[in-house]
Amino acid sequence: MISLGQKVVRLGKREFNYYITGNEDKETIVMLHAAFADHTLFQEQIPDLIEHYRLIVLDLPGHGVSAGAKSKLTMQDMPDIISRILADNRIASCHLLGVSLGSLVAQAFAERYPHLVQSVIIVGGYSIHKANKRVRKEQQAEGLKWIGYILFSMTKFKQYVLNVSCATEQGRTLFEQGIRHFRRQSFQALSGMGSFFTEKTESMPYPMLLILGEFDRKLIHDAAEELHRLEPHSQLVILPASGHCANADAPEAFNRTIRHYLSNVSRCPSAGIRT
Template identity: 55%
Template sequence: MKRSDSITKRLAFNNAQLTYYITGDQQKETILMLHPAFTDHHIFEAQMDYFQKSYQIIVLDMPGHGENQVAGAKLSIKDMPEIINQLLSENGILACHLLSVSMGSLVAQAFADRYPDRVKSVIIVGGYSIHKANERVLKSQRSEGFKWILYILFSMRKFRSYVSAFSCCTDQGRAVFARGAKHFNRKSFSAMAGMNTFFIKKNTPMPYPLLIVIGEHDLELIQAAARELHRLELHSELVFMPGAGHCANVDAPHVFNLLACHFLTAHADR
């Protein structure tokens, strides 16, 4: 997607200004895309190009990411459900589809948990549930956090290279991820606080259509969590994508776009 094809808008929230972009057909249903940690909305370039003729698309850089560095503002990822709610209201959108990757999938579920009437469907890529079957993943991520600290202390360049290689398995995917990650710095970490508030144990089924997408080269831990979530969510769909890693949408965009299109079409307004 060329920047000239989109409308740049700003949202005022908690004394901060957040930039976001809208493209596509304003008369069609809306897809809101939520990126993974450390990179930004550019990771959805292939999806924006593919879907903009059939949907209205909104992308934004979450606090501490991309163009939305919010140093000094009392704003973090934990505010994202309320930010999304305000964004939809300001644009006259009653409900939307959520396409979310990794950390973005946690935000998508938290928003859907607090504002269920505003969600038409959820696509989770490389993610796991905030409500169930997540204990092993959370424990592993705490351990991974110690490794991040070592990288961060000595070299942000090496940290960005490490998370790009970890998140994608193709040169194409890593290049896109790294381009979005260049804005992420040491101060950005402060905006990632408070995500633990998303995790609320529930045994009830998720009240929205759910597509779970996992790359075949993603961690076995994430794959196992996806299988267990699919088992617990009887009406969910689970797809393992060949030739893709954690961020399957950018490693294998053509295949992913076809899968997402099929799912979204099945759950479109009638």
Template identity: 35%
Template sequence: MEVTIQIESKADHKTIRHNGNTIHYFVSGNEHGKTVVFLHPAFGDHRCFDGQTDYFSANYQVLTVDMLGHGLTGVGKSKDKISATAAHVAKILESENRVRAHIAGVSLGALLAQDFALKYPNKVLSLTALGGYNINRKQPEVAKSQGLEMLKWFIMMIFSMNAFRRYTANVSAINEAEQIRLYESAKNFTRKSFTVMSGLGRLIADRNIERRYPLLILSGEKDNELALKMAKQWHENDSGSEFHIIANAGHCANMDNAEAFNGILMNFITTRE
């Protein structure tokens, strides 16, 4: 018997229009506080941060976004790709009359959070990356691993999107309830959604940049070996960054161990304001 979870959100559901696309996002929390923006992993949606929304809403305005091809946003009529996320976040902040924000991303969201920081550094109060790697260095080892994983995805999708969704949910979290949450959020990710995922490799390049914002790098202790290696290497190459491994958690550690993730992130952003 399949188990499902019901999501009840106290957040205000809003949209912006950008280049022919309607981007859905959710606002909750303290309108007088500073803003925290959460960007979800591939195949998920804003529900991946259900464990963060209430916690941070007491002191902060919380923005969660359904990125292009995901959740309620889906695939628009324009030729935009998910790499347009930086522009979408900038427009959302403008719509909410917010000049700067703390940006936190998970997995794919961690890459797009970095891209936002590259394009809009003056809008970034801090950057948090969970389950990601440094996009300012070419990553041949990661590219090879991701290529093999994508081949596996495509083979699965040919036969069953549900099998694909269940597989990605199970490798992204170790907690059964969070695997279910990821599976439910992935139901809005379709074969057509893959059309917006191309071109992500172009975000990665060797760059010499001067980081002007605090950087927090996080990994789940039960994430795969390569992900842990890349996170540690990123921290070692950026001596000003802060690095934590979250216990009892897999790739989406904010879901598997929300209490530990929330505490680390809250301490990080409050001590740097």
């Protein structure tokens, strides 16, 4: 893993750690990992992108190095934290790459700060604005299942999450590096997610890439395909031999996909728009 320079951003009196690396003269990608993992989920993307982009990588509240933080920051604070990080580093705009939970944070940031967004890449996620009712209902049922695991064994809970998040041994190994830091008290940091969801009918103003793993749940596929149909600014890619965290399961194909997409969007923002 490439050594990343750790920095601190302040939101009021609260502090948040993040990592920034790569080429300062290039465009910026903010990388947001899946629930229960941490920034090491992008271990196979960072070396591939570091020469051509400036990378901001972080551990969401309650995850990774943030798991032991006493600042009481929650997921609800993330859009403002990302905005503060960009301002502190004098970055005018960015691409957002979010996996699962990270994709919801990416969209929430894009809604609050649209002028700072060049594109949004959603991996194994769904919209916070539309085509999400079935997914959200299932997520609530999934949460009840988690409670049963959590009450009796965090070890069994983590094993369950590993199995449903990644389809390959390589992916599970990457995910396991982060989930080992997640604790029972970390769930408190997930609060405030409900505030992200705002129903909209109009198209999003930014180019959007939707990436699905071939073996991700049918419900996620259905939601992404419906979102693609509703969003004229979107492209949809399905990666073979990968699951929910496609970037960890199929890193080479994933890296090729986002390099190609970002190159086209950077040359011509309208390249992400279907006609």
